[in-house]
Amino acid sequence: MDDSNIMGATLPVDANRAGPSTLVKAGDSPLLVDCGRGALMRAAAAGVGAANLTALLLTHLHSDHITDLSDVITTRWVTTFMPTPLPIIGPPGTKAVVEATLAALAPDISYRIAHHADITEPPSVQVHEYTEGQVWDGDEVRIAVAPTDHRPVEPTIAFRVEYESNSVVLAGDTVPCATLDQLARGADALVHTVIRKDLVALVPRQRLKDILDYHSSVEQAAATAARAGVNTLVLTHYVPPLAPGEEDQWRALAANEFRGRVELGDDLLRVTIG
Template identity: 80%
Template sequence: MIDITLLGTGSPMIDPNRAGPSTLVKAGDSVFLVDCGRGVLMRAAAAGVGAANITALLLTHLHSDHITDLSDVITTRWVTTFVPTPLPIIGPPGTRAVVDATLAALAPDISYRIHHHADITEPPSVQVYEYTDGQVWDDAGVRITAAPTDHRPVEPTLGFRVEHDGASVVLAGDTVPCAGLDELAKGANALVHTVIRADLVQQMPLQRIRDILDYHSSVEQAAATAARAGVGTLVLTHYVPPLVPGQEDQWRAQAATEFSGPVEIGDDLLRVSVGN
């Protein structure tokens, strides 16, 4: 079994009921945090997962809403736990520079804590790995593969496929339909895909909001990707505009025009299990 928990289903558009983009994937004894938008650790705590429980952090790309709480993940793991191993952070090229800049911004805080606490003698320990595609993880029965997606002009961007004990889950991140994601998602038990309601976004007054149509998949496009790849379940997240309670059937109906399988649409902390 692989358990998927939508920690944050929001977007850069503030929604008091939805944290920023982040998904938790539990495979065997391993727990992977995919992206770390605003409020991620609060939602993880509600799901029963603390910073010490995170096996690795996977970043699909470096847009601000997907890495807002990177400093919180690093700092909380360092200050409040006794994890002896570095936190692996896996992402596209540019990830190391972002992590280094985050640690530099935290330099005063790091200094304060080292000088105050006798049992904190070293700064936070992380290990950054940058990929554009290929296998990025193989440990404890879990294999993770990355593939390029298309979120231009944001590039490079990644999707991830997590496999364990015959089950597979794909995290698309932000992307328009592309061959890389089609191949990555082929035959997966579930595809977690960020989506926008193109019909609603087109009506928004700000051009900068309408611009997101250029590099995000609509509900229908995400569903068509799921259909082409032959996935078992489509899990929608990162709703733009914010999903209004009671309108779930509208989003599901749009997906159903392209994909005949189960479609999961829900609030933060929605849990979906796949596999035997």
């Protein structure tokens, strides 16, 4: 199983990093987890187009994690010649967001149907809302979800993707919680968003300091990985952006809590497990 990580910091816009999104290749099933700014561009660089996606998985509905939702829907629609509905799996509220996105795309949809003889129907999606349990079982790929704690954003979920004997858990934005520990137990890899609390605490703007309330620090994410007994921890969506030369600092903070393999999730990082 490959994990091509394609994410970036929430604020500010970074010229060198896309928004939060992770591509999981499980056999012949490319799964896109979240779709932040520039997700499809990074997916294309990883060799996967929108038409190839098996499903879109959303951990939560914060704007930075769904910025490219309309792009994923539209691009898959116009580049698929034998269209099948795009499964979109997310927490409760996902259906309303997808419906609103399709409504906003209504003029574009009408233009394309009027212009192309082989496009006769609007984009087809199948939205499934879950907070826990097994949500996918087919073609040797199994997906389970569990609730996480990103309050006041709720509900939020994490995903566990299993293929053959391999497994990866994608935590999304969350503070440590027992449900994530349980979902991640024994996984080959944990992909976890992180912040440097020591650095964010120095910023004078309270609005940025507010993120300390509902994101895990590097140390907390590493402690989650240690409790769950995973083999590899991938640090993603880091805030503040990781500056050149700081890599050893971030790894050292994680190593204080976790003795396994630690990867820093720069754009287009590829991690192979199993």
